[in-house]
Amino acid sequence: MKRTTLLVFLLLSVSFFSYGTTKKVYSWKDKNGVLVFSDTPRPGATEVKLNTPNLTMPATDTSILDNTASATPVNFKIAISSPEDKATVRENSGSVYVTTRVIPRFATGFKVQLFVNGAPHGEPSNSSTFALRGVNRGEHTLQAKLFNANNKLVSVSPVSTFYMHRASVFGGN
Template identity: 45%
Template sequence: MLSLLIFLLLFPLADLAAKEIYMWRDENGVLVFSDTKRPGAKVISLADDKVTSMKKADTSVFEKNNTQTKIIEYGIQIVSPSHEETIRDNTGSLHVSARITPSFNPKFKAQLLFNGKRNTPPQSNAVFVMRNVDRGAHTLQAQLFDEEGNVVATSEQITFFMHRASSIAK
């Protein structure tokens, strides 16, 4: 983005000399440049000689946002199996995948709750494998822990159905 700003401010463009350029930070903190005015946008005016130095540019947007601390809200969602899905596996094997947003921090840990109980120790990825799951209805929920062990996100509880061949002889 800085390269774009330098390009816009230093490259001689006759048709841009008379226009106003606006800059602002979006909801993710990304610096945006546009010729369309938005609420809270700062005007960057290009000088008549088509060259504006960085000293003339209003840098208050940079300074103001550098002092703010952005709080990241994490989320975790079970993506496989889906809610009320039937799993057909005679060995009772179950593969559970969770999605973490915005992205998985390597210092964080994920844990799976099976029928309301912690089934696996916290681990550094969001894929879980379970073996010999009994037939019938079961619930799953995932939790995300920060580096201090605090729960920062919990998924919605889903129900799945394990379908295995009966062990009763016919």
């Protein structure tokens, strides 16, 4: 019984004594030259003098790691760059090459749908150039629509007008 009481007394004394003392911190450089801190001394380590018994680290701001909330949506624009608006195309075969311009740069997975006289011309394409064949004489309108990889409409161009001029098969223009 005396032994158990003595053991408990020693344990309480040691824990009380260690509670009242401050921990020591040691530092050294490892083989890569990185500064290491520890509460365990080792050969070549120097004791770091602390000016406060309560060592607390400031909270780290981790908001910079969350890039989903800070993603700025890109505002895409599409326009018909060729033929120019109100241009006359002189081509007896009726061929017209239409070029669209996407700003900023055309993104992966995006598609362009060309509309001629209000009707879709073929399927949406990942190309910004279109070849029209057999276009009749007269006034025609062009418009382009830009879709993202999820097939969502991103931008619509202004309507552009061009005039097809073809020599008449009857001898007149």
